[in-house]
Amino acid sequence: QVQLVESGGGLVQPGGSLRLSCAASGSINSIYAMAWHRQAPGKQRELVASITKLNSANYADSVKARFTISRDNAKNTVYLQMNSLKLEDTAVYYCAAKRRYGDYNYWGQGTQVTVSS
Secondary structure, eight states: OEEEEEEOOEEEOTTOOEEEEEEEEESGGGOOEEEEEEEOTTSOOEEEEEEETTOOEEEOTTTTTTEEEEEETTTTEEEEEEOSOOGGGOEEEEEEEEOSSSOOOEEOOOEEEEEOO
16 A cells, blocks of 8 residues: 655745645555646646656646656655646646556645645
8 A cells, every 4th residue: 555645835926935744654655656736626637747657657638848857766755846826826736656557546635736826
């Protein structure tokens, strides 16, 4: 089993920045990739960014050049640096982890990000 704990959400004005953190514990050696997803009210959950254990990262088109995903293997932590935040970035952000094959099947509890003036 893998446990994921997110932190770093909050309220920010448009154009501002936030950094989310996701600390992993448990059977972390089984993790191949980690990702951030988000779900806005009334919308489906979407993949925002992912990073593999080889540090290969991918981003949703809507966040490219604004968000950066990174990992600190020594701390078993993945980060999401969010810059130039927009109103439409408002959502609950979830950290997730997966093994090499299959879907993301380990999830954190979520952290709220609200972008508002």
